[in-house]
Amino acid sequence: MTSQGPFGPLEFQLVLLRRMADHQPDLVDDARRELGVSLATMREANRRWQARARSPHARGALSRYRAALGAPEHTVRRRIGDLECEALLWPVPLWPGLRFEVTTGPGGAVWNEWLVRAPGAAGPVLRTAADLRPWACTVDEVARAFPPARPMEGTAPTRLRLAFTPGQGQDQERWVAEFTWGLLQRWAPERPESLA
Missing domain, CATH: 3.10.450 (Nuclear Transport Factor 2; Chain: A,)
Known part of the structure; x- marks a missing residue:
């Protein structure tokens, strides 16, 4: 991957992994191997993502996600108190039971961006x-x-x-x-x- 190459779902997963490496380096190394990419490639993907976010000509956050991930798999309207928002969900191949969710408010402002359980997928049983x-x-x-x-x-x-x-x-x-x-x-x- 070069800095001029496309930035798609694979590169976006590397961005997620880069931040997770601070807490779970062994899991990240396993995931990188599963994806067939080097540590340098992961770092370069993160550098490119950060450069896009900080550029004076940067697109809005939602536009960056759409450019990297394509059209969302699902779009859901939600009500939080008096406000309506929209949740956009994309598949993440490393975690098939999860989706990357971007929640937007009025005018398309991004309120939240994180991994959630995929609609209809069973989560873990947590008692202790x-x-x-x-x-x-x-x-x-x-x-x-x-x-x-x-x-x-x-x-x-x-x-x-x-x-x-x-x-x-x-x-x-x-x-x-x-x-x-x-x-x-x-x-x-x-x-x-x-x-x-």
């Missing part, structure tokens, strides 16, 4: 922290499995953290799960400094 596996569940699935979950600021724009209690009862320890592009990366007991 022992049921959690890296790359096996999404933000929404962990939040629904362990209410009341509390969203927390992530450590980068594509990251989110979620505080949750993995068991029953008031005396249960709180945990924090970390997600990249909406996909679970790691989790650990909550520390006092993570409450800020």
Whole structure:
């Protein structure tokens, strides 16, 4: 892949993997091998994506996704409070049970961009922290499995953290799960400094 070559679904998956490599380098290496690409190719795809996003002539975020991924597989209208939004979903071959979802508000502004469970696909059964596996569940699935979950600021724009209690009862320890592009990366007991 050269910087003049096309930027399509393969390159976009490499962008997702690049950010996940910070938490799950072994899984990312396995995924790269499955895709048949080198570490240098992954880095170059990420560099190109970032250059497109930061260019003074950059397209809007939704246009960049459409250019890389083509027409969405599904488009769904949703209501959040008083606002209507649209969710656009694209398949991601590395994770066949997931879709990359871009949620847009009025005027096409991108509100959210992350991996979600594909419509009709079964998610994992989550009862305790022992049921959690890296790359096996999404933000929404962990939040629904362990209410009341509390969203927390992530450590980068594509990251989110979620505080949750993995068991029953008031005396249960709180945990924090970390997600990249909406996909679970790691989790650990909550520390006092993570409450800020």
